[in-house]
Amino acid sequence: MTDVVGGVGTEFSRFVRIHSTALLRSAYLLTGDRVDAEELLQDTLVRLYPKWPKVVAAELPLAYVRRSLTNNFLNGRRRRSARDLLFAEPPERGYEPDPAGALSNRALVRELLDGLSAKQRAVVVLRFYEDLDDAAIAEIVGCRRPTVRSIISRSLSQLRSETERRSAAAPAPQTNGSNR
């Protein structure tokens, strides 16, 4: 591990340089927070460094690291949820309908993603951002393929119904709701 010029150190360094941007984007989608994303990526890579030869020996080293990143995220969320019992209900976030339809949809989808559980969110990110199939997602998240399909179906259903509910409930576009 001390041979940083030609050995494991260099391999690790190259991997970090090459893939950090993409991994950080994944981490950001998982956490929804820039600082949390950086911490998640840094923690994952630092943890993996001592066993880097094992990572390199994997068929797809990047997939190995992604799996670790996702597991780290899920484990961290479990630890955090155990710590954060005082906040039984998340702070309410306002959603103001945006007359520009596309923007509303995006903001809404983004907000609704925040409302998914950590596992649901991880599966959604792996499917719709990483374009992974059921088998790959199941391996990363640590569940069976039918479970992945179920989570995706449930998440989409949840997103769809919430979108429709809010669209139906949203009043005609107004400025700051001043006449409500």
Add this chain to the structure above:
Amino acid sequence: MSKKTLPDELRSVLAEHALDAPEAEASIAHVFSQTLHGDPLAAPRATRRLPHRALLTAAAAVLVLTLGGFGIVSATRQHGSSGAASSTADRASQPTPASATPRGLLPLSSRLAQRSGGATRGSIGDGQMPAAPPPPGLDCTGTPSGKAVLGGSAPLEVSAAVQPLYIYEFHCADAQGARSASTVLSYALISGVLQQRTVLVPVENDLYVDQLSTAKDSVILQGQRGPLGSYLHVELTSTDGGRNFQSRTEELAAPCAGTDLAVSMQRIDAITSGLSQTPGYTLLQLRNKGYYPCVVSGYLTVAGQPGAGTPTETLLGPAGGVTDPTYPIVQLVPGGMATAMIENGSSPGSCAPATSLSVTLPNGQAVGKVAVPALPLCAALLHPLVDNERGST
């Protein structure tokens, strides 16, 4: 959810949202400090003195494979005089519009603008380069309407030499932005006249240099092997005062395959403002969905369906994100995006509007189809691929 399905909307939102992630630089530095106690590549190897932005992108490039020599052999030493310096070919002093600066690897002209705009090297006269000499032996007759251009230049500080050498890169460029392979030469300033010393990279090596920089005793090049090949990092190092150079070549990115990429589109309708009207345009967006960076450059082949023809003209210019004489070499990190603009023509054209586009890479590999809302394709103008995640303009 408007016209898109929810999964499509999710893909779009997530891809856009991911771009809000922080830059990786701080995380990389933190990881190195916790594991390797510093940057193992940057610290001990002073030769990697690429500009900051370029270094980051190069760092995000693919698995680095030592190829065992690209054949850029030690310089053929030539003592012939190149004649008086000419300023006509020197693009280094031309300002480059800030809006044209791509997000990834800076093109040579941008870097040169930065260099001439204030980058200093104390031992070589505040970074000033002598006006470029005419490119010797560069035959542009093989490039239709091609002309020789200076791609880049940099002073080279060499050990045991009082005077620096000056490195120049030349290639041919045609009106559509296509270019030829580079020739890279070193010169010495003798009695106020540049005299050619060595040919570092002959045209025969088929290296399309995209970046040129120097460190002490080393010339560092990045570019494509051939017009459609891999993206390479080449270091030429001299241990004898610049007379001969040893080369070391690494592959930074393989050419993009069609299966590496996902295609999507963004339509911007015409905008009328006062008396003027901007024609609308469509951005074709190629996202690297693979695990490794890849490289692509040139014009896509776009065919409209059903039977809606193809764009009959290509266009190179600032509207499509290009201000250089040549189109850029675009490196796509995993998740990265390149765009190519299809500019609406001034007339509807004679062919039926396309409802979907079949997109093929410059290397002939099919990427896939993308639905478009009634695009009159045969009157449209096609711009080259540029490295820009949020659009070409």
